[in-house]
Amino acid sequence: MTTDDRFGTAPDAAALERGTTLAPRFDAAALVAAVATHADTGEVLMLAWMNAEALARTIDTRQAHYWSRSRAELWHKGATSGQVQDVVELRIDCDQDAVWLKVRPRGDGGACHVGFRSCFYRRIEGAGGTARLVEDAA
Amino acid sequence: MTTDDRFGTAPDAAALERGTTLAPRFDAAALVAAVATHADTGEVLMLAWMNAEALARTIDTRQAHYWSRSRAELWHKGATSGQVQDVVELRIDCDQDAVWLKVRPRGDGGACHVGFRSCFYRRIEGAGGTARLVEDAA
Secondary structure (H helix, E strand, C coil): CECCCCCCCCCCHHHHHHCCECCCCECCCCCEEEEEEECCCCCEEEEEEECHHHHHHHHHHCECEEEECCCCEEEECCCCCCCCEEEEEEEECCCCCEEEEEEEECCCCCCCCCCCCCCCCEEEECCHHHCEEEECCC | CECCCCCCCCCCHHHHHHCCECCCCECCCCCEEEEEEECCCCCEEEEEEECHHHHHHHHHHCECEEEECCCCEEEECCCCCCCCEEEEEEEECCCCCEEEEEEEECCCCCCCCCCCCCCCCEEEECCHHHCEEEECCC
């Protein structure tokens, strides 16, 4: 776990868990996990990653920025798709290695490149060797 | 990204994104991200990690199992705290590197060791150098 000098530090568990200082703890790849839910429906839209720059830009612009692991670049969500995510609320978890964004997507209101509103459009059903994915109605 | 022989494989993007085969893609640490929301309120309770064993056990037992990165061990959530998470629904995202669990916590109904129901009990407010954390009422 590493910190970034764009943010503060937490000297102990009490400061990390109960303090008012934003002191995100980035993983070995310098990322925190970020879950985006729809501010109105509550559904989980997507799970993505932020490096320090993406988190700082999200805080400052109130629009979601992520780090694209596949493209290895800063990703202003919606810059090409129109699915810009206006951030209604931003939260961080107890040990400051994950953030939760409540967002309102612009454009067609979706978040997933496959065409569903949420990236989580398939349920895992069954168990063991017979587990299968069942897709929602489009 | 790696696969695990407990699960299937997806030969191409179409199979990965639209297929019925569960073919999770684990990261360099052999983990997928897992977000748990409360099945009744929709709030995000926690964000954690699963290796192949944790995911397989979650599917088979319908109780949430994670991989504890800090303890480096399989973690049957609630085994010591009583906050066992009964899984109401389990979903996977488009590129199969993240899962979403809708759960009902047993015990005191919480998920966070700090004492809040959700681990995300602090909002990030302000911007730039003045960003600060504001805790929910307990």
